[in-house]
């Protein structure tokens with residue numbers, strides 16, 4: 348199973364529809380300070396169902412919607428789609444390719460979709476549950492958070508070990 | 513006023529008497545991970561009277577004494593001396609050159625000296641009081657602590673502003 | 678439940694010792710159960726001793742040594758249970774150039790099991806990548822992506 | 830007491846705006862009193878807006894932007910009250926190469942007032958130095974110093 352593609356639109360500093368194709372192996376994301384690299388990390392967390400605004404570096408969930416610049420207006424919604432190659436059947440779903448989308452409107456309305464079919468947050472979380480992605484603190488490590496792996500309160504560490512176990 | 517010289521002996525990873533001469537302007541301290549650079553920062557804090565073991569990255573004050581390696585035995589004391597050029601009279605002391613020393617024995621006995629005369633911690637702190645060095649969080653910034661300048665609880669920030677004021 | 682936890686704990690511990698020694702070129706590290714009688718609730722502590730140094734409180738390790746130790750624990754866990762993909766955002770920031778190279782080479786051992794997405798500023802990490810995407814903000818406040826290199 | 834605080838607060842604020850704009854090549858930043866009626870006890874908040882971007886919660890700034898903003902505040906305070914010497918341990922770790930150069934050039938503006946001791950891994954910072962000391966651990970666990978370069 349691997350991440351094939353990520354599409355962002357209206358998400359943080361990505362107002363225009365942006366498609367990033369990933370391949371197996373190691374992909375490096377580089378660029379100047381403030382250019383948007385960590386926003387891509389946030390987009391991956393977000394589309395997997397992240398509920399904590401703190402983890403997304405915001406103060407409210409609406410902060411993930413493109414807020415405009417001094418020369419461009421804000422957008423009314425944010426959308427991220429992740430396309431996954433599931434040829435090895437690692438995700439407990441019938442398809443060999445799966446797309447997961449999340450959309451949030453300024454009104455607060457939000458949607459989750461699996462293969463373009465509207466579903467609940469719970470369905471997205473359940474689908475990824477056995478892989479541990481996003482939930483275990485080890486498959487996605489945010490900027491400045493690597494030292495926490497060492498100083499994690501023992502209960503957090505135990506939780507990770509139990510999930511890894 | 514400027515820092516002329518720093519002498520370390522038995523302090524953290526510096527068992528052998530080590531003299532570092534500083535000049536005005538910008539001095540860079542470089543070297544591989546774990547080589548001892550931040551230990552020099554710690555030595556400067558320590559000789560100025562640092563009381564918090566946490567700030568010195570230890571769990572007890574005895575941690576600053578060279579603990580030995582797999583091929584060399586521990587030392588019985590740590591000593592750091594700072595020599596300051598006071599030609600501009602910035603420090604409220606008669607001399608144009610001032611040396612401040614701190615020594616700690618494994619027994620817990622410790623000594624402070626100004627110009628080789630034993631004195632109290634209070635005398636060292638008083639001497640540097642108006643310069644703000646070490647006490648204000650802005651003249652000495654430890655590794656990993658620069659972000660705290662932004663997220664300081666407002667009371668800490670206020671304390672610094674009041675001292676700067 | 679308890680039996681499975683202990684088995685996996687031992688495997689992660691073995692992995693940790695191995696990865697640590699490889700990244701540090703020697704030395705010793707372990708994860709330790711705080712109370713062998715109460716494995717399901719006790720603390721899980723980490724101890725680490727870089728090569729040639731004496732075992733001390735982890736707080737005394739340097740910024741780079743702590744970073745490399747954290748990376749070793751991360752990989753110890755990934756070894757037991759590879760995540761399909763792994764997103765690491767500037768986790769190697771505290772490493773010097775020599776350690777960056779070790780990190781880059783080490784990651785290549787895992788690419789058969791996991792796909793890695795590494796946000797980085799460091800040349801050494803870029804050199805370990807199969808593909809590089811550049812993020813730019815030509816128009817202020819607006820991010821765009823350029824694909825920059827594809828190696829075979 | 831209160832009068833002096835307000836005067837100095839305003840000076841630091843002016844300095845902060847100036848240093849921020851210089852380090853970021855534009856943009857706006859301020860320190861703000863939470864309650865103008867209770868200046869001796871209220872919160873002191875920081876707001877920062879990189880050039881071309883909209884003003885947002887500081888949490889949304891990137892790692893490098895936060896780092897540069899913190900450095901701007903540090904220098905704003907040093908401008909009002911120069912410390913005789915300043916020891917900065919890898920404070921520029923999150924900056925990209927272009928910002929490292931700005932940081933190095935900026936520090937040179939203060940060298941007449943303060944002596945700087947910078948622990949660093951970054952080439953750009955080393956290039957801004959008048960003198961470089963190398964710390965080595967040839968014998969494991971034992972630090973030694975070599976003086977590496979003296980420029981006029």
Ligand SMILES: Nc1ncnc2c1ncn2[C@@H]1O[C@H](COP(=O)(O)OP(=O)(O)OP(=O)(O)O)[C@@H](O)[C@H]1O
Pocket residue numbers: 358359360378379380381382383384385386387410411412413414415490812818879882885889890891892893894923
């Ligand atoms: N909702 C939003 N709308 C517009 N811009 C946003 C939004 N949220 C965040 N940003 C902008 O995104 C930028 C931060 O991007 P990001 O954290 O991805 O940078 P980065 O490339 O990781 O940089 P660094 O190398 O410094 O870590 C900030 O300047 C912030 O203003």
Ligand SMILES: Nc1ncnc2c1ncn2[C@@H]1O[C@H](COP(=O)(O)OP(=O)(O)OP(=O)(O)O)[C@@H](O)[C@H]1O
Pocket residue numbers: 523524525543544545546547548549550551552575576577578579580655727730733737738739740741742771964970
């Ligand atoms: N009391 C002590 N006796 C002997 N060694 C010590 C003592 N205290 C700390 N050390 C050693 O000093 C080393 C850390 O040094 P320091 O933090 O100065 O490294 P550094 O050069 O700043 O590295 P980095 O670039 O990773 O930040 C550790 O390996 C630690 O084991």
Ligand SMILES: [Mg+2]
Pocket residue numbers: 384385386490891892893
């Ligand atoms: Mg970032």
Ligand SMILES: [Mg+2]
Pocket residue numbers: 549550551655739740741
């Ligand atoms: Mg250090």
